[in-house]
Amino acid sequence: MIKVAVVGNPNVGKTALINYLTNSSLKIGNWPGVTVEKKEAYLNYKGENIYFIDLPGIYNFTPYSLEEKITRDYLLKENVDIILNVLDSKNIKKGLLLTSQILEFEIPTLVVFNMWDEVPPNFDINLKNFETLLNVKAVKASAKKGFGKEEILNLILKLKRENYLKPKFIIFRKEIENILKTLPFKRFINVKLLEGDKDILKEYGPRLKEKDLEKLNSQRKLLEKKYKKEISDIIFTERYKWVNTIVFQSTKGNLDNISDLTDKIDDIILNPKLSPFFLIGFIYLFFKVIFLVTDPFIEYIGHIQDLFSSLLSNINFGKFEILKSFIENVFIQGIGILFSFVPLIFVIYLLFGILEDSGIMARIALLSDRFMHKIGLHGNAIIPIVLGYGCNVPAVLSTRVMSTFKEKLILALSLPFTLCTARLPIIAFFGTTFFEKYKSLLTAFIYILSLFLTLFSLFFLKKIFKVESSQEVLIELPSYRFPKISYVFKYALDKVLDYLKGVTSIIFISLLVLYFILNFPPHADVENSLGAYISKLLLPLFSILDINSWQVILSLFPGFIAKESVVASLKEILSLSQTSLNQILSKKGALAFVIFSSFYVSCVATLSAIKKELGYKYAIFSVIFSISLAFLTAFIFSNVIFQVLSCLNMF
Amino acid sequence: MKIKYLSQIPSGKEVIIKDVLGCQGFKHRLYGLGIFPGEKVLVFKNDRGPIILKVGNTKLALGRGQAQKILVEEL
Numbered sequence: 001m002i003k004v005a006v007v008g009n010p011n012v013g014k015t016a017l018i019n020y021l022t023n024s025s026l027k028i029g030n031w032p033g034v035t036v037e038k039k040e041a042y043l044n045y046k047g048e049n050i051y052f053i054d055l056p057g058i059y060n061f062t063p064y065s066l067e068e069k070i071t072r073d074y075l076l077k078e079n080v081d082i083i084l085n086v087l088d089s090k091n092i093k094k095g096l097l098l099t100s101q102i103l104e105f106e107i108p109t110l111v112v113f114n115m116w117d118e119v120p121p122n123f124d125i126n127l128k129n130f131e132t133l134l135n136v137k138a139v140k141a142s143a144k145k146g147f148g149k150e151e152i153l154n155l156i157l158k159l160k161r162e163n164y165l166k167p168k169f170i171i172f173r174k175e176i177e178n179i180l181k182t183l184p185f186k187r188f189i190n191v192k193l194l195e196g197d198k199d200i201l202k203e204y205g206p207r208l209k210e211k212d213l214e215k216l217n218s219q220r221k222l223l224e225k226k227y228k229k230e231i232s233d234i235i236f237t238e239r240y241k242w243v244n245t246i247v248f249q250s251t252k253g254n255l256d257n258i259s260d261l262t263d264k265i266d267d268i269i270l271n272p273k274l275s276p277f278f279l280i281g282f283i284y285l286f287f288k289v290i291f292l293v294t295d296p297f298i299e300y301i302g303h304i305q306d307l308f309s310s311l312l313s314n315i316n317f318g319k320f321e322i323l324k325s326f327i328e329n330v331f332i333q334g335i336g337i338l339f340s341f342v343p344l345i346f347v348i349y350l351l352f353g354i355l356e357d358s359g360i361m362a363r364i365a366l367l368s369d370r371f372m373h374k375i376g377l378h379g380n381a382i383i384p385i386v387l388g389y390g391c392n393v394p395a396v397l398s399t400r401v402m403s404t405f406k407e408k409l410i411l412a413l414s415l416p417f418t419l420c421t422a423r424l425p426i427i428a429f430f431g432t433t434f435f436e437k438y439k440s441l442l443t444a445f446i447y448i449l450s451l452f453l454t455l456f457s458l459f460f461l462k463k464i465f466k467v468e469s470s471q472e473v474l475i476e477l478p479s480y481r482f483p484k485i486s487y488v489f490k491y492a493l494d495k496v497l498d499y500l501k502g503v504t505s506i507i508f509i510s511l512l513v514l515y516f517i518l519n520f521p522p523h524a525d526v527e528n529s530l531g532a533y534i535s536k537l538l539l540p541l542f543s544i545l546d547i548n549s550w551q552v553i554l555s556l557f558p559g560f561i562a563k564e565s566v567v568a569s570l571k572e573i574l575s576l577s578q579t580s581l582n583q584i585l586s587k588k589g590a591l592a593f594v595i596f597s598s599f600y601v602s603c604v605a606t607l608s609a610i611k612k613e614l615g616y617k618y619a620i621f622s623v624i625f626s627i628s629l630a631f632l633t634a635f636i637f638s639n640v641i642f643q644v645l646s647c648l649n650m651f
Numbered sequence: 652m653k654i655k656y657l658s659q660i661p662s663g664k665e666v667i668i669k670d671v672l673g674c675q676g677f678k679h680r681l682y683g684l685g686i687f688p689g690e691k692v693l694v695f696k697n698d699r700g701p702i703i704l705k706v707g708n709t710k711l712a713l714g715r716g717q718a719q720k721i722l723v724e725e726l
C-alpha cells in the first residue's frame with residue numbers, strides 16, 4: 001500500500017481533491033482524543049492500493065495549534081510514502097512558504113497546483129523548472145472542473161517506484177548550515193532543534209550528547225546576538241527569499257489582486273452599517289429552514305414509536321407481562337429518542353456543510369465577533385448558543401466550531417442553560433395553574449434568566465478552567481463558492497452515523513436507571529416506588545425552595561428523559577395520588593419549581609451529546625453543575641421575587 | 652516615506668509590511684498567513700471592528716489590537 005499524506009493550507013481544496021481522486025470515497029472521523037476531523041480514503045489504481053490521509057490544513061509547523069501538531073507528528077512518525085502538497089494556484093507564495101518546510105521532511109513530494117481553473121490566462125507556471133528547482137513532481141489540477149487526476153495518480157505510482165526522489169530543501173546561510181551539519185537527524189528535526197522548538201527539543205534533545213546539546217544552545221545564542229533577531233526570524237527571512245526566487249524562476253505573469261465577485265459581495269456584506277441586518281437575516285433563515293424541514297419528520301418518528309407501542313401491546317407476554325413495560329419504556333422509548341434527533345442533526349450538518357463550503361460561515365463568525373468578543377468568546381460561538389434556544393442536542397454537537405478544546409468545553413457545559421423549546425410546556429402549565437394573569441411575564445422572565453445563566457456559566461467556567469480571554473479574530477475569509485451538494489450530503493450522513501455511535505450507549509443506560517427508579521419494586525403503586533422513596537428523601541432539601549410534596553419532586557425524574565414529560569408525568573402522579581397541584585404546592589414553591597425544572601439538567605439526549613463531545617467525566621460534571629446552579633437560582637429568585645411581589649400585594 | 656501602524660491605514664490603500672511586533676507565536680502566525688516584512692497587502696476594509704486585508708488573493712480579518720502591532724509603509 002502506498003501511503004499518501006495530503007498537506008497544505010486550509011481551503012486549498014485538499015478534501016475536494018481527495019474526493020475527486022478516489023471517486024468520493026472519503027471517510028470522516030476524528031483524530032484520537034481530539035475533535036479535529038480526520039478524513040481518509042482508499043483507492044485501487046492500476047493494481048496498487050493507495051491510501052490518502054487528509055492532514056489538517058496549516059500555514060506553518062511552529063506548532064502553536066493542534067492542527068499543526070497533528071500534521072507534524074503524522075509526517076514524522078507514520079512512515080508516509082509520499083507527500084501530496086496541495087496549493088491554491090492563486091495564492092502560490094503563501095503555499096510555497098509551507099512547501100519550503102514540507103521539503104525538510106525528506107519525503108518524496110508531489111506538488112499539486114489546484115484551482116488552476118481560477119487562474120487568469122496571463123499567468124503560468126513552468127512545471128519543468130519548478131520540478132528541477134525543488135526536485136519534486138508537480139501538476140496543475142482542478143478538483144472542481146475535474147482535470148489532473150490521471151497525471152496525479154500516475155505520478156504517485158512513479159514516485160513510489162523511483163523511491164529515490166529526495167526533495168531539495170532550502171540551503172540557509174553558511175553559519176546556519178555549519179551548525180545544522182553537526183546534527184544527526186532528519187533536516188526538519190535539525191532545523192527545529194536549532195530554532196529551539198520546545199516540543200522537538202524535549203523529544204530529540206536527550207538523544208544528543210550532553211555537550212553537543214550545550215554547544216547547540218550556545219551557538220544559537222551567539223547567532224541571535226549577532227543578528228539581534230531570533231533564529232526562527234532569520235530562517236523565516238530565508239524562506240521568504242527562497243519563495244520569491246522560486247516564483248521568479250518558475251512563473252510568468254502576475255497574480256496580484258484578482259478582483260472578483262467575492263470582493264463585490266464582501267463590499268456590501270461587511271459594510272458595518274449593513275452587516276447587523278445580514279447577520280440577523282442569516283440566523284433567522286438558518287432556523288427557519290431547520291424547523292421547517294425537520295418538524296414533519298419529528299412527528300413522523302413519533303407516529304412510528306406509537307406504532308411499535310401498539311404492536312407491543314397486542315403481544316401476549318403471559319407471565320412476563322412486566323417485561324412489556326420494560327421493553328416499551330427502555331427500548332422503544334430509547335430508539336424513539338435516538339431517532340427523533342436524526343432529522344434535526346442531519347439538516348443542521350447539511351446547513352453547516354453548505355455554510356462552510358460556501359464561505360458564508362467565516363463571515364458569520366466575523367460579523368458576530370464584534371459583540372461576542374465583549375462577553376469573552378469568539379464570534380463562532382454564536383451558532384451553538386442560538387441553536388440551543390431551539391434544541392440543546394445539536395447545539396452541543398455544533399460546539400466543534402470552537403477552535404480550542406477549552407473554549408468548546410465551557411461552551412458545551414453552558415449550553416444546557418439555554419432554554420430549548422421543550423421546556424416551554426412546563427412554564428405554560430405552571431403559569432396557567434398559579435400565575436394566570438402574569439403568564440407571559442413569567443415566560444419572558446425565564447427567557448431572560450436563561451440568557452443570564454448561560455452568560456454567568458460561561459464566565460464562571462472560564463475562571464474554573466482557566467480559559468484565557470479570547471484573543472482577537474485572525475481568520476481567513478475564503479472566496480464564496482457554490483458548495484458541492486453531493487459532498488455536503490455525504491458529510492451530514494457521516495455525522496449522523498457518528499452521532500448514533502457516540503450516544504446510543506448512554507441513552508440506554510440512563511433509561512434503564514430511570515426505569516428502575518420509577519418502576520421498582522414491581523407491582524408497587526407510585527407511593528411505594530423507589531422513585532417516591534428517593535423523592536421523599538429529597539424533601540428536606542427541596543423544602544428550602546418551599547417545595548413540600550414528593551409528587552412534584554418525582555415528576556423531575558422523567559423530565560430527565562425529555563423535558564416535555566415533566567407536565568405529563570406530574571398530571572399522572574397527581575391523579576394517581578388523588579390530589580391537585582394547588583393543594584400541595586405554594587405559589588412560591590411553584591415559582592421555584594418552574595425555575596428549577598427549567599434549568600436543572602437538559603435531557604438524556606443533551607447529556608449524551610456532551611458525553612460524545614467531552615467524555616463521561618464532563619457529562620457527570622455537567623449534571624452536578626446544572627443541578628447546583630439551578631437550585632441556587634431557584635432559591636434566590638423565588639425568594640427575591642416573592643418578597644417584592646408580596647410587598648406590592650400582587651400575590 | 653512615513654511608517655504607520657496598519658490600524659491607521661484607510662480602506663482601499665495598498666501598503667508594504669515593514670515589521671511585525673509582538674511575541675514569537677504571533678509573529679509566526681502572521682508570517683504563515685503571508686504578512687511578512689517586504690510583502691505588499693491591500694487594506695480592503697478598515698471601518699469599525701476587525702480590519703480586513705487582502706494578502707495575495709485571500710482575505711484576512713484581524714483585530715484592531717493586532718493591527719497595531721504591524722508597521723507598514725503606504726504606497
Ligand SMILES: Nc1nc2c(ncn2[C@@H]2O[C@H](COP(=O)(O)OP(=O)(O)O)[C@@H](O)[C@H]2O)c(=O)[nH]1
Nearest residue numbers: 010011012013014015016115142143144357481
Ligand atoms: N474553483 C475551484 N474550487 C475548488 C477546487 N478545489 C476545491 N474547490 C473548492 O474550494 C473550497 C475548499 O475546498 P476544501 O476541499 O474544503 O478545502 P480544504 O480545506 O483544503 O480541504 C470548496 O468550496 C471546494 O468546492 C478547484 O480546483 N477549483
